[in-house]
Amino acid sequence: xxxxxxxxxxxxxxxxxxxxxxLGLAALxxxxxxxxxxxxxxxxxxxxxxxxxxxxxFTVTLPDSLGPxxxxxxxxxxxxxxxxxxxxxxxxxxxxxxxxVVNPNSEGFECPCHGSRFKSDGTVTxxxxxxxxxxxxxxxxxxxxxxxxxxxxxxxxxx
Amino acid sequence: xxxxxxxxxxxIWGNLLAAPGRVYKTAFRSGRPTTDRTRSSFVFGNLFLxxxxxxxxIWSLKWSTTMGxxxxxxxxxxxxxxxxxxxxxxxxxxxxxxxxxxKDIHFVVPTGRFIRNIHRWAANVMVVAVILHMxxxxxTASYRKPREFNWLIGWGLLVTxxxxxxxxxxxxxxxxxxxxxTIGANIAQxxxxxxxxxGITAYFDVGGLQRVILLGSDxxxxxxxxxxxxxxxxxxxxxxxxLMAVHFWRIRKDGGIAxxxxxxxxxxxxxxxxxxxxxxxxxxxxxxxxxxxxKTPAVGNGPENSLPSMPHLFxxxxxxxxxxxxxxxxxxxxxxxxxxxxxxxxVPENPAKAPWYxxxxxxxxxxxxxxxxxxxxxLVWLGLGLIPFLDREKEGTGKWxxxxxxxxxxxxxxxxxxxxxxxxxxxxxxxxxxxxxxxxVPQLAITFINPxxxxxxxxxxxxxxxxxxxxxxxxxxxxxxxxxxxxxIVLTVVGTYFRGPxxxxxxTPSDWPGH
Numbered sequence: 197x198x199x200x201x202x203x204x205x206x207x208x209x210x211x212x213x214x215x216x217x218x219l220g221l222a223a224l225x226x227x228x229x230x231x232x233x234x235x236x237x238x239x240x241x242x243x244x245x246x247x248x249x250x251x252x253x254f255t256v257t258l259p260d261s262l263g264p265x266x267x268x269x270x271x272x273x274x275x276x277x278x279x280x281x282x283x284x285x286x287x288x289x290x291x292x293x294x295x296x297v298v299n300p301n302s303e304g305f306e307c308p309c310h311g312s313r314f315k316s317d318g319t320v321t322x323x324x325x326x327x328x329x330x331x332x333x334x335x336x337x338x339x340x341x342x343x344x345x346x347x348x349x350x351x352x353x354x355x
Numbered sequence: 356x357x358x359x360x361x362x363x364x365x366x367i368w369g370n371l372l373a374a375p376g377r378v379y380k381t382a383f384r385s386g387r388p389t390t391d392r393t394r395s396s397f398v399f400g401n402l403f404l405x406x407x408x409x410x411x412x413i414w415s416l417k418w419s420t421t422m423g424x425x426x427x428x429x430x431x432x433x434x435x436x437x438x439x440x441x442x443x444x445x446x447x448x449x450x451x452x453x454x455x456x457x458k459d460i461h462f463v464v465p466t467g468r469f470i471r472n473i474h475r476w477a478a479n480v481m482v483v484a485v486i487l488h489m490x491x492x493x494x495t496a497s498y499r500k501p502r503e504f505n506w507l508i509g510w511g512l513l514v515t516x517x518x519x520x521x522x523x524x525x526x527x528x529x530x531x532x533x534x535x536x537t538i539g540a541n542i543a544q545x546x547x548x549x550x551x552x553x554g555i556t557a558y559f560d561v562g563g564l565q566r567v568i569l570l571g572s573d574x575x576x577x578x579x580x581x582x583x584x585x586x587x588x589x590x591x592x593x594x595x596x597x598l599m600a601v602h603f604w605r606i607r608k609d610g611g612i613a614x615x616x617x618x619x620x621x622x623x624x625x626x627x628x629x630x631x632x633x634x635x636x637x638x639x640x641x642x643x644x645x646x647x648x649x650k651t652p653a654v655g656n657g658p659e660n661s662l663p664s665m666p667h668l669f670x671x672x673x674x675x676x677x678x679x680x681x682x683x684x685x686x687x688x689x690x691x692x693x694x695x696x697x698x699x700x701x702v703p704e705n706p707a708k709a710p711w712y713x714x715x716x717x718x719x720x721x722x723x724x725x726x727x728x729x730x731x732x733x734l735v736w737l738g739l740g741l742i743p744f745l746d747r748e749k750e751g752t753g754k755w756x757x758x759x760x761x762x763x764x765x766x767x768x769x770x771x772x773x774x775x776x777x778x779x780x781x782x783x784x785x786x787x788x789x790x791x792x793x794x795x796v797p798q799l800a801i802t803f804i805n806p807x808x809x810x811x812x813x814x815x816x817x818x819x820x821x822x823x824x825x826x827x828x829x830x831x832x833x834x835x836x837x838x839x840x841x842x843x844i845v846l847t848v849v850g851t852y853f854r855g856p857x858x859x860x861x862x863t864p865s866d867w868p869g870h
Contacts, residue, residue: 242568242571243564243567243568244571244578247567247571247572247573247578248572248577248578249572249573249574249576272701273701274700274701293541293724294537294538294541294542294545294720294724295540295541296534296537296707297700297701297702297703306857307857308703308704308705308706308707308856308857309538309705309707309858310720310721310858311721311857311858320794321790321794322790322794323790324721324722324723326547326548326551326798326802327551327798
């Protein structure tokens with residue numbers, strides 16, 4: 197309540213905001229702030245700073261008999277490795293739709309889960325896959341080939 | 356002195372003999388529920404029963420009012436709770452070890468397989484009962500004022516039930532589980548379909564974040580298993596129980612089961628005379644705790660057309676509990692819960708199928724992961740939540756298909772619902788879809804134009820037509836809800852029975868190519 201000039205404010209006049217209301221609001225606000233901050237703190241927990249995924253880098257020796265257009269799938273890996281006149285390249289066999297493992301065939305790849313089909317360069321020809329299969333980073337050293345499943349390279353990169 | 360000592364001993368002996376009877380009497384203070392008074396205290400004197408009112412309206416006791424569906428859901432949950440705790444004695448949530456412990460439960464543990472079968476069947480019964488319970492509440496327009504909030508609680512319970520069921524799916528760590536969760540986790544990642552198309556995934560990757568938080572890793576492994584286990588046995592049951600408590604409490608606070616305005620006419624006089632209770636109807640009842648503002652449920656109203664909850668309601672409830680248990684036991688005896696080979700991250704199950712209630716969505720997922728996995732479910736879920744706030748009409752509350760349109764509108768909606776969904780499925784199976792016609796079509800086009808969205812658009816258009824024709828929101832809601840129910844059934848049946856390897860269409864599993 198505003199007081200008129202020249203008139204002394206009486207202690208019986210109601211305050212603009214009663215003290216109890218102010219203190220109550222302040223308490224409520226600080227409690228809410230504490231809850232929100234602690235929630236944010238707890239929300240950090242479910243996403244680990246370092247994920248427990250195993251290493252995706254591995255080395256294989258390509259068999260000499262491997263011809264062009266022929267896929268070599270290293271044991272225990274979801275990768276198809278090819279060798280042609282231009283060099284060695286690797287295509288991930290994890291479907292870009294929902295993560296099933298696609299099977300290489302004579303025309304390219306085929307996904308067992310929802311029927312996506314891919315050409316042998318990984319581009320989609322049929323089904324729900326939203327994008328082409330990933331090309332993976334390859335470094336060749338004689339017959340030894342090192343592949344990193346976590347590192348993507350532009351399609352068409354051959355070494 | 357000697358004498359009185361002996362009498363004290365005699366008294367102790369007497370007290371000892373009387374102790375069992377006195378324990379009973381201190382536990383159950385009222386006598387046998389034979390009079391109105393003892394029947395009342397039977398209810399409010401018991402912690403587990405006092406959520407019920409002392410007397411129950413005859414309309415609520417009619418079988419056709421609720422069909423006991425809410426109670427069947429509850430009973431099924433209680434069964435999964437008991438059997439789930441028993442399974443936890445042996446189950447170990449670590450990859451490979453988990454599978455071995457499932458094998459132990461199946462082949463070594465006495466009654467282990469039976470308990471697991473009951474657990475699985477009770478979970479399925481619960482999902483079915485929860486969906487039917489929602490349909491019952493919808494078709495009797497019971498979500499209306501003052502029950503809007505309880506509809507929302509039920510809305511949360513539906514999602515929690517589905518989440519509980521889905522998290523349980525991973526735990527056996529067999530092929531079925533592993534690939535269903537791989538697909539589920541990638542559906543969580545599917546907002547990338549949109550962010551990739553817009554080229555903003557590098558800055559704003561909701562999909563990737565959702566997947567990492569769900570799995571705790573880049574792939575389905577030990578972290579994912581312990582997360583799903585924790586959700587399944589701890590977090591989600593706590594959420595479910597809390598929501599259930601509010602749900603039940605609100606039934607009381609909202610005035611019991613919804614009933615029609617002219618319920619007294621509908622019931623008639625005959626039942627009132629056959630149970631001569633409270634013949635002197637009290638003029639008033641008082642709120643016991645304090646004098647408060649607002650209506651207390653029975654002020655100025657005698658408890659007309661009601662019966663004592665004990666025995667009328669409780670015997671019915673007991674019957675439903677026993678019926679649910681019987682169903683679960685019978686199914687568990689007839690059919691074993693599946694346990695396939697141990698999870699193999701290199702060879703997908705073919706076909707890899709989600710739990711049955713998600714197979715309808717998987718049909719749409721087989722065109723676009725985002726639309727089928729997130730877009731349409733979110734739309735349906737939001738629509739369901741909005742129902743009680745959009746339909747503010749009064750006509751027909753508490754009656755099956757009460758309100759404008761009635762049963763003929765329902766029949767037409769069934770026709771449209773089944774017709775459109777079967778039609779669009781047949782079209783897509785026979786002619787293929789955009790990518791088969793134009794191989795270069797961008798994914799974003801399929802995300803927005805696929806059988807799922809086309810079906811949704813047809814249903815929405817039909818519902819708008821119905822709103823205009825009957826000049827009623829309720830009629831439109833009945834149309835839309837019925838249509839979506841039909842679409843859910845058709846897509847689920849196609850996904851369950853007519854999809855084989857590579858998600859191709861087959862009339863029967865015997866036509867599937869051999870491996």
